[in-house]
Amino acid sequence: MADLFANYESDFKFALQEAKSKLDQISTIQGDERKLYLKGIENAIEEGLEMIDQMAIEVQNLPTNQRSSYNTKIRQYKSQVDESKSRLNQILDNEDKRELFGGRYSDNGNGEFGDSIHDQQRKQLLNNNSSLERSSQRLKDSQRIALETESVGGDILNNLRTQREQIQGSRLTLSTADTYVDKSIKTLKSMSRRLVANKFISYAIIGVLIVLIFLVLASKFW
Secondary structure, three states, X not given: OHHXXXXXXXXXXXXXXXXXXXXXXXXXXXXXXXXXXXXXXXXXXXXXXXHHHHHHHHHHOOOHXXXXXXXXXXXXXXXXXXXXXXXXXXXXXXXXXXXXXXXXXXXXXXXXXXXXXXXXXXXXXXXXXXXXHHHHHHHHHHHHHHHHHHHHXXXXXXXXXXXXXXXXXXXXXXXXXXXXXXXXXXXXXXXXXXXXXXXXXHHHHHHHHHHHHHHHHHHHHO
């Protein structure tokens, strides 16, 4: 199990490094290549999240006393991914605003139409749309975690079901053994009674023989 965790951890670090590297370079990239970079960052982050989920599943299969250190690692990795994801979302928000406002957009809001009501309404709409997208992404993440939790729960239930069947099989074996023991005890008791009866019969035969011997001897002298 620890080997699998290490493999997922290595894949995660590679994906996270790729995402960070492209995030650092994105400001120098323009045009279609910029879109490819953004897509690559998004894919790397998704891969990182998948590796974290796989690591979390592997930790559940480890002994309880070994889980603490691994869970600490997973929380740290999740924080790093969230940081990169936040940077990506900010870049995507700015991309959307630039596409909508074109050359009129500026990050500080001091462009040509920065103070107009119409421009402010557009910005508010974009902010609301960004919030909606982030909420949607969080919902997707929650659904993914719920499905993975359900999968882990299903595995645990299967393990419990298997253990219950093993326990029931052990009980049946013990019950069968008890039956054999009872039969053996009854057989031993029956044999014991027969031995006692045979002993009394032997004593009776010996007694009769002794009497007959005395009678024979007495008849010779009389």
